[in-house]
Amino acid sequence: MLSGTAAAHFSDRLDVDVAPGSEDGVVDIEEDETVPVAVSPVGFTTEDGERVTFDPTERPVRYRFGSRDALGDGGGARPVDDGEVIETGDGREALLLEFPVEASGLEADDNTARLYWERDESGNHGYSGSDSVTVVGPVPSEGELVGLFRQLLIDFLGGAR
Template sequence: MGPQSACCCSTSRSEVDVKNCRPTTNWESEEDESDGSFVDPTRTDTVAIACTLERSMVRDTPSDTDRSILSHLGRRRFLKSSAGIAAGVGAVPALSGVASAHFPVELDIDVQPDNADNFVDLDDHDQVSVVVFPSEYLSDGEKTTFDPTEEDVRYRFGSRSALDDGEGARPVDDGEVKEMTTGHGDEKQTTEVLELRFPVGETGLEKGDDTAWLFWERDESGEHGLSGVDTVSVYGGDQSSEDLLELLRRLLRAFDKR
C-alpha cells in the first residue's frame, strides 16, 4: 500500500491551500519553499485533486463594484417601479477591471424617466433621455457629493462595451436643470436634477440589451470619472425591407460580374 497523504482544504475563503505531506518512504521529494508543501512527482495524489475540484466550486463574495451597482439599480428602480427589479438586477454585467478602477459606479441615473420600463426603440426614437440625480459617495474615506447641476457636462452614454472602447453618444447640448419629485408620503422629496439627451444612433445599444451606462469624465482627458447604470428594454433595430432589397441588389450585381 502506497504512502498516505494528508490534505488541508480551507473553504472559508476563495483560496484553498492544498499540501502533500512528506512521504514516509525513501522516495525523493521536492520542497516548495514558497509555502512548505511537499509534492511527490512519482504519483498522482487523488486527495489533492479532490481539494482542487473543491476549490473550483468555492464562490467569491460580491465585489464592492457589484454591490454598488446593485445598490444604485435597486434604489432607482424601486422609486420608479417595483416590477421587474429582480430580473433587471440579475442581468447586470460588471465593469471591467480598468473601467471599474477609472469610473467607479457612483452616479444615480434614470434612463427614459417618462416610462417605467425604460424602453428604447431604435427605430422610432431619435434621442434617449437620461436624468442624473445628485449622489453621495466615499472618496478616500471622506463623504463626497456629486451635483450634476454644478459639474462640467462631460458625459458619454450607451452600451458598456461602447463606453469601454472610448465611444458612446455625447449629449446633444448642455442639458436642462429641472426639479423632479420622487418617493411617496414621508419619503417624498423634490430634487434638482440634470436631464440630458443623447442621439440613439451613437449609443451602441442593440436590440435585446437590458442595461445602459453613463460615464462622466472628470477632465478633458476622459480617462477618469464616475459611472452610472440603469436597466433598459431595447427594441427595434431590425433591417427594413428597403435595406434588405438593397442588399439583394448588391448580391445580384456581384453574381452577374462573375
C-alpha cells in the same frame, strides 16, 4: 510588457434614470432620435474615506452614454447640448440630458445602459452609473418572419427524424 497608457477608471457612483417617467426605460433604436437621461445628485464616500456629493447641475457636462461595449472602447453618445435642470418626483433637482440613440451602441439584446461622467478632458477617469432598459429594435419584415419560421420548421422536423 508595460503600456504607456493607463486604463480608464469610472467608479459606479451616479444616480441615472434612462427615459425618466418610463417604468421600463424604453429605448426604441428604430424610431427614437434621442434618449433622455436624468442624472440626480448623489452622496458617497470615496476610497480615501472622503465624503463627496456629486451634483450634476454644478459639474461640467462631460458625459458619454451607451452600451458597455461602446463606452469601453472610448465611444458612446455625447449629449446633444448642456441639458436642462428638472425637478424630480421627490422634489430634488436633476440634470436632464438628451443623447443620440444611434451613437449609443445600444442593440435590441441590451438590458442595461451606462453613463460615464469624465472628471477631466482626458476622459480616462470619473464616475459611472447604469439603469435597466428595454431596447426595442427593428421589426422584422413579413419575408424575414416567413424565413425564420421556415428555418424553425426545418430544424424541428429535421431533428425529429
